[in-house]
Amino acid sequence: MTTASTDPESNDSSLEELLREVGARDEPSADAMRDVRAAVHAEWQAMVDERRRQRRSVAWRIAASLVIAVLIATFARRFVEPAPVQVASVVDIDGRMTYADKDADARAGAVGQAVLVGETLQTDGSSRAALTFPSGLSLRVDHSTRFTVAANDRIELTSGALYIDAPSANASNDALTISTPAGSVRHLGTQYEVRTHADNIQVSVREGRVLVTSTNGSNNTGEAGQMLRLSATGELTRSTLTATDPQWLWALDAAPDFDIDNQTLAAFLQWIARETGRHVVYSSPKAEAAATEVKLRGSIAGLDADAALAAVLSTTQLRRYRTPDEEIGIELAD
Amino acid sequence: MKPEYSTDAALIAAMLAGDEAAFRVFFETYFPRVYRFALPRLGNDAEACKEVVQSTLVKAMRALSSFRGEAALFSWLCQICRRQVADYLRAHKRHHQNVVLIDDTPGLREALESIAGPANDEPMHGYGTAETRRLVQSVLDRLPARYGDVLEWKYIEGRSVEEIGALLGVGQTAAQSLLARARVAFREALETVFGSTASDVLAGMRK
Numbered sequence A: 001m002t003t004a005s006t007d008p009e010s011n012d013s014s015l016e017e018l019l020r021e022v023g024a025r026d027e028p029s030a031d032a033m034r035d036v037r038a039a040v041h042a043e044w045q046a047m048v049d050e051r052r053r054q055r056r057s058v059a060w061r062i063a064a065s066l067v068i069a070v071l072i073a074t075f076a077r078r079f080v081e082p083a084p085v086q087v088a089s090v091v092d093i094d095g096r097m098t099y100a101d102k103d104a105d106a107r108a109g110a111v112g113q114a115v116l117v118g119e120t121l122q123t124d125g126s127s128r129a130a131l132t133f134p135s136g137l138s139l140r141v142d143h144s145t146r147f148t149v150a151a152n153d154r155i156e157l158t159s160g161a162l163y164i165d166a167p168s169a170n171a172s173n174d175a176l177t178i179s180t181p182a183g184s185v186r187h188l189g190t191q192y193e194v195r196t197h198a199d200n201i202q203v204s205v206r207e208g209r210v211l212v213t214s215t216n217g218s219n220n221t222g223e224a225g226q227m228l229r230l231s232a233t234g235e236l237t238r239s240t241l242t243a244t245d246p247q248w249l250w251a252l253d254a255a256p257d258f259d260i261d262n263q264t265l266a267a268f269l270q271w272i273a274r275e276t277g278r279h280v281v282y283s284s285p286k287a288e289a290a291a292t293e294v295k296l297r298g299s300i301a302g303l304d305a306d307a308a309l310a311a312v313l314s315t316t317q318l319r320r321y322r323t324p325d326e327e328i329g330i331e332l333a334d
Numbered sequence B: 001m002k003p004e005y006s007t008d009a010a011l012i013a014a015m016l017a018g019d020e021a022a023f024r025v026f027f028e029t030y031f032p033r034v035y036r037f038a039l040p041r042l043g044n045d046a047e048a049c050k051e052v053v054q055s056t057l058v059k060a061m062r063a064l065s066s067f068r069g070e071a072a073l074f075s076w077l078c079q080i081c082r083r084q085v086a087d088y089l090r091a092h093k094r095h096h097q098n099v100v101l102i103d104d105t106p107g108l109r110e111a112l113e114s115i116a117g118p119a120n121d122e123p124m125h126g127y128g129t130a131e132t133r134r135l136v137q138s139v140l141d142r143l144p145a146r147y148g149d150v151l152e153w154k155y156i157e158g159r160s161v162e163e164i165g166a167l168l169g170v171g172q173t174a175a176q177s178l179l180a181r182a183r184v185a186f187r188e189a190l191e192t193v194f195g196s197t198a199s200d201v202l203a204g205m206r207k
Helices: A008-022 A030-079 A246-254 A265-275 A285-293 A305-313 B008-016 B020-042 B046-062 B073-091 B106-113 B129-142 B147-156 B161-168 B172-194 B198-206
Strands: A086-094 A097-100 A114-116 A120-123 A128-132 A138-141 A146-151 A154-159 A161-165 A177-180 A183-187 A191-197 A200-207 A209-214 A219-223 A226-230 A236-240 A279-282 A318-321 A327-332
Touching: A008 B129, A008 B147, A008 B172, A008 B198, A030 B008, A030 B020, A030 B046, A086 A246, A120 A128, A128 A246, A138 A246, A154 A191, A161 A246, A177 A191, A183 A191, A183 A200, A191 A246, A200 A209, A200 A219, A200 A246, A209 A226, A219 A226, A265 A279, A265 A285, A265 A305, A265 A327, A279 A285, A285 A318, A285 A327, A285 B008, A305 A318, B008 B020, B008 B073, B020 B046, B020 B073, B020 B129, B046 B073, B129 B147, B129 B172, B129 B198, B147 B161, B147 B172, B161 B172, B172 B198
Parallel strands: A154 A177, A279 A327
Antiparallel strands: A086 A114, A086 A128, A097 A120, A120 A146, A128 A138, A138 A161, A146 A154, A161 A191, A177 A183, A183 A209, A191 A200, A200 A226, A209 A219, A226 A236, A318 A327
C-alpha cells in the first residue's frame, strides 16, 4: 500500500485537485425525483398506517382480554374457593427444580409456573433457577438449595443459597425477608446473596444495604462490599467482597436471558452492568444519547455477558473503551 | 434546517413511527445515491433507472421494519437495488447483457462496503480514467452523513464555509469541523478502495 503523505497541506490540496478532476456526482432530474418521491411516499404512508392499525387492533384485543379476565375473576371469587396466593413466577430453570405443597409429593417445576404461598422449592446439585416477583424483584436459586415460600414477603431458606436483586424502587416496607435457622435477612433495595453453611449463614452484599437479624434479636446492617457471617449463637464476623468478585458469577448463570429485541442499547448496557456488578460510563452526552436511541433486534441467547456485549456493540456505532474493571466505558466509534 | 438522526437505526425508528421529517431526510439522502448506484448498471438508461430506483425504495419501505442495522442503510439499499436491476434486465430484453461494473467484483464491493470500517485491502491499480472517476464518486456516496456533499460544495462548487454552514443549518465552527472530518474520511476511504493516496489516484487518472 502506498504510504500517505504526512503533510496535511499537501494532502488537502491533492484531495481538492482529485475532486475537481472527478467532477460533481450526477444528480437525478427534478422530474424523476418528484415522481419517485410520490410513489415511495405513498408506500411509506401505507406502511405507517398499517402499523398503526395493527397497534390499535392489538390494544383492543388486550382490552377485550382484560375485560374477560376481570369477569372470570369476579365469577371465581363468588363461586369458587379462594385460590392460594401467587407470590412469584418461575422464569428460568437450568436443570431441574421440584416443588411441593404440604398436601402433595414433589413435582417437576416448569418455566412460567406460578409459585404459591406454602410451596417448597428445591434444586439438585447441578441445577439452578430464577423466579420473578410482581415488584420486579429477581430471585436466583443456586445448586442444592431448598426453600419454602412462607408468606408473600417471607422465604424460609433451609439449605443452599439465594441471590436477590431488588429494584431500588422496591420499598423496604414490603421487602422480602429471607429466614434461616441462624437469623433473618431483609433488604433495603439491593443485590445480595444468602448462603447457608450448616447452622451458620453467610450474607454477601453487592449493592445497597441489608438488615441481618440474629436469633437473639440483635440487628446488624450489611453494606455493599461486605460479607457477613452469622452463627446460630449470634456471633457476627465481617469481611470484604467486591461487586465483580467471581463469587457472583453463579447468579448471572442463573439469570433468565435478557430479551434484547426492541430494547434500547442503553437498557441492555444497564442490564449487563447490573448483572456483572459494574456500572456504565459514557465518554460524552452524545454517546449516551446515541445509546438511548439505538433499538436492538435479535437475540443474545447462549452468549456469556462479555460475548453478548461485544456482539451487540459490533452492530452499533458505539464501542467500548478501556476503563477500570468496575466500569463499562462506552464511546462513539470514529 | 434538517433534523439530525444520529444513527441509521434512529432514522428508521422515526420513519416507522410516521415522522414526516424523517422520511424527507431519508429520501433526500438516499434517493440520489441509489440513483447513481443504479444508473451505470442499467447502461445509463435514465428511464430504466427511475423505474428500478422507485421499485427499490418501495421494496425498502415494505421491509423497513426488518432493517436490523447490521449493515449501513445504504449498503442495505444497494443490496435491494442489485436484485431490482437483475429483475429489470431479465424482464427487458432490449438490455441484452447484464452490465457488470468493476465495483461489483467481490473484493472491491467489500472494500466499498467497509469504508466505515478498518482498511485491510491490497492495493488495486490499473483502472481507466472513467472507471476511476466513477469509483471516486461511489466513494463519496459511501461516506457517512453529509460528508460527500460538503466536499463537493467546498472543492467542486467552491462554496465558503459560511455558505456550507447555512446549507446545513449549522454555525461556521460546526461546518468547519464537519469539513475536516469529511476530508479525513475521504482520504481513508480512498486508501481502502484504491490502496493509494489521493495524489496517486490523481496521477493515475492523468496518465
